[in-house]
Amino acid sequence: MASITLDHIGKKYTEDVTVIRDLTFDVRDGEFMVFVGPSGCGKSTVLRMIAGLETVTSGKLSIGERVVNDVLPKDRDIAMVFQSYALYPHMTVYDNIAFGLQIRKIPEDEIKKRVQDAADTLGLNAFLDRKPKALSGGQRQRVALGRAIVRSPSVFLFDEPLSNLDAELRVHMRAELAKLQRRLKTTTVYVTHDQVEAMTMGHRICVLRPCGNDAQVSNLTQVGTPMEIYDTPANLFTAGFMGTPKMNLLKAKLSDDGHDVLLYGIRIPVSAAFCDAAALHKGRDVILGIRPEHIGAAHEIDWASETSVTGTIEILEPLGHEVIVHFEVQGQTVSGRLRSHQALPSPGESITLKVRTDAMHLFDPKTEKRLGL
Numbered sequence: 231m232a233s234i235t236l237d238h239i240g241k242k243y244t245e246d247v248t249v250i251r252d253l254t255f256d257v258r259d260g261e262f263m264v265f266v267g268p269s270g271c272g273k274s275t276v277l278r279m280i281a282g283l284e285t286v287t288s289g290k291l292s293i294g295e296r297v298v299n300d301v302l303p304k305d306r307d308i309a310m311v312f313q314s315y316a317l318y319p320h321m322t323v324y325d326n327i328a329f330g331l332q333i334r335k336i337p338e339d340e341i342k343k344r345v346q347d348a349a350d351t352l353g354l355n356a357f358l359d360r361k362p363k364a365l366s367g368g369q370r371q372r373v374a375l376g377r378a379i380v381r382s383p384s385v386f387l388f389d390e391p392l393s394n395l396d397a398e399l400r401v402h403m404r405a406e407l408a409k410l411q412r413r414l415k416t417t418t419v420y421v422t423h424d425q426v427e428a429m430t431m432g433h434r435i436c437v438l439r440p441c442g443n444d445a446q447v448s449n450l451t452q453v454g455t456p457m458e459i460y461d462t463p464a465n466l467f468t469a470g471f472m473g474t475p476k477m478n479l480l481k482a483k484l485s486d487d488g489h490d491v492l493l494y495g496i497r498i499p500v501s502a503a504f505c506d507a508a509a510l511h512k513g514r515d516v517i518l519g520i521r522p523e524h525i526g527a528a529h530e531i532d533w534a535s536e537t538s539v540t541g542t543i544e545i546l547e548p549l550g551h552e553v554i555v556h557f558e559v560q561g562q563t564v565s566g567r568l569r570s571h572q573a574l575p576s577p578g579e580s581i582t583l584k585v586r587t588d589a590m591h592l593f594d595p596k597t598e599k600r601l602g603l
């Protein structure tokens with residue numbers, strides 16, 4: 231096993247196109263780290279640099295104690311699983327899994343044992359003699375995982391390995407893969423743009439964004455455990471990216487004494503976590519963040535500190551176990567959550583909902599950072 235350390239890593243594909251800028255963080259030995267971010271932000275590029283399939287333009291990349299910037303992929307002791315897992319169609323499942331070991335000239339007995347162990351782990355015993363075309367998508371995905379596992383590498387790299395599977399199988403494989411990693415304790419980096427995968431699979435999450443042309447902006451917005459990222463997003467990007475439905479991010483102002491947030495003429499007392507920071511920003515514009523689960527109907531909630539907000543319903547989204555309501559308040563759309571389907575109002579009607587005031591997040595609109603950071 232091994233840790234992975236990125237030290238001010240940068241990547242330019244051409245002289246004037248910077249894709250990765252100033253990326254610094256580490257993946258601990260045995261950790262399951264998820265990279266999450268929008269399409270095109272550079273997730274695969276970082277993974278491919280770790281694998282050695284892309285050169286590093288600047289900075290230092292280490293696996294364990296060893297700097298690997300100039301080490302060939304085959305000498306990095308890494309196994310990678312891609313989104314398109316490209317099994318060999320003419321080979322059986324057994325041979326697909328064994329192939330990487332055969333070309334490394336590992337003794338046949340040893341290969342047999344390792345393939346058998348992997349097949350046991352992945353529930354592939356019944357399929358070892360089949361060709362890939364006689365397998366379901368999920369079974370093929372497991373063969374691709376088997377190919378990686380039998381090599382017992384120091385590091386697993388996964389690039390959206392579940393995105394070709396249907397929704398149900400994805401949920402199943404997500405849990406299987408997380409369990410497998412916890413058992414093998416192999417250092418793992420897993421790329422996804424699905425924030426549910428990020429929240430449920432990783433020990434920690436690294437939230438990335440496109441770095442753009444500003445030389446001061448890095449791709450890294452925040453690294454933390456799933457709940458740290460969810461409960462205390464460090465900036466507007468993470469706040470808006472993690473969570474479905476999205477966190478409400480509303481233009482507001484701090485009162486002149488810094489004790490209240492002024493939103494639509496309502497005064498909301500600043501929650502304890504932000505008191506010190508709010509005192510430093512008194513009288514200034516802020517962005518108030520509130521998750522939709524903290525806006526709800528009076529008869530469905532039991533919050534110690536709350537206030538009311540009234541608006542006009544734009545649309546209702548019934549999800550079965552809950553209904554997401556989007557309503558307009560003074561030109562801004564606000565989303566809340568209703569738990570029951572009883573007596574739902576209609577679009578165009580007025581609605582008054584409660585806002586849980588001790589669950590607020592405050593951000594500086596200029597720096598886009600969480601107040602107090």
Ligand SMILES: Nc1ncnc2c1ncn2[C@@H]1O[C@H](COP(=O)(O)OP(=O)(O)OP(=O)(O)O)[C@@H](O)[C@H]1O
Pocket residue numbers: 243244249267268269270271272273274275276423
């Ligand atoms: N070989 C290349 N040459 C030039 N630009 C590239 C190359 N590969 C990727 N890029 C660019 O680098 C950026 C990051 O690409 P990358 O594939 O790392 O994104 P990603 O976060 O994995 O996106 P997705 O979620 O869509 O897979 C993109 O803007 C892409 O167009």
Ligand SMILES: [Mg+2]
Pocket residue numbers: 273274275
């Ligand atoms: Mg990608």
